[in-house]
Amino acid sequence: MSQHPISTSPLDVVVIGAGPVGLACALEVQRRGLRVCVVDKGALVNSLVGYPTNMEFFSTPELLEIGGYPFPTAHYKPLREDALDYYRRVAQSEKLTLRLYERVLRLDGEPGAYEVVTDKGRLATRYVIIATGFFDVPNRLGVPGEDAPHVSYYYKEPYAHMGQHVVVIGAKNSAAKAALQLVRAGARVTLVVRGAAISDSVKYWIRPDLLNRIAEGRIRALYTTTIQRIDPSGLAVLTPEGPSTLSADFIYALTGYRPDYSLLAALGVSFQDDAARTPTHHPETLETNRPGVYVAGTVCGGLNTSRWFIENGRHHAAVIAARLAQNVS
């Protein structure tokens, strides 16, 4: 793995995003003899770094593998920490050129002669692969007080919350898992759900655990409830019975994330006029409306962030690499 400044001669490919899919793309194009550099605004696999401590993936390890490297784990499902080690070892083994903690700002130039503009400089390249995922832009609550210091859109671990009133907003896997961990760590948990029930998409091994904790009263669940306002010591909600207030020392709004559309626009990628605001791309080649600029991984699904994940998004790498190798040869 190299972090030395790259030469000024143009690269063949710049991959934006050092997530699992960005790394898969980089190693596939590098194996085909192309000069590639991966740029990430944060750490290697930065999204996974931000996931909860000891989070268990829902996928079994072989479905998270990239580049043909086996992913041995002691358990049936890998933990976040296993995946962090695995993707680092892959990046090191492939000697990928990485520029970490360097944010991509925009894309200048024209097809075949692009310049990726970052907060640290410019990278000349023939092709660009955008693998920027969805984890950097939370779906905000859109209510007064949402930026208060006791509100977080990212959950890490429960241990700071023993004996505290914690409100978890959301009804999908992340909210369900956080509520369960928090209550087991001694927090007084209220789950606020916009819909009439816990989402059907909650994994089959998590859902009964959550429903049973709600049924026995250890987790208080408020359904068909929306947030009106966040105050320093609580929040105002609208329930089917009318307005109410909840005490809250900490609030986790686990209401999902979305791709960074301002970045996509700065890279010259438009989006389609569909419900998912899908970034414009050819469904087979993954080339965007900007020639020579490709999308890979989760970002391809737009607002439909569960359309592409590691299991299926990793296969974008071989598709794009085969096409680029053909163009270059």
Ligand SMILES: Cc1cc2nc3c(=O)[nH]c(=O)nc-3n(C[C@H](O)[C@H](O)[C@H](O)COP(=O)(O)OP(=O)(O)OC[C@H]3O[C@@H](n4cnc5c(N)ncnc54)[C@H](O)[C@@H]3O)c2cc1C
């Ligand atoms: C809690 C949780 C559990 C999950 N469990 C599973 C699972 O079990 N199985 C599965 O298949 N999927 C799972 N997923 C989904 C999966 O993690 C994502 O789909 C996956 O990370 C997508 O990989 P990616 O490479 O497309 O994007 P990401 O991993 O999100 O990588 C995108 C990268 O782009 C970088 N970036 C963004 N903007 C810029 C910029 N301007 N400049 C430079 N770099 C930038 C980010 O820092 C980041 O490192 C889970 C997701 C979550 C949230």
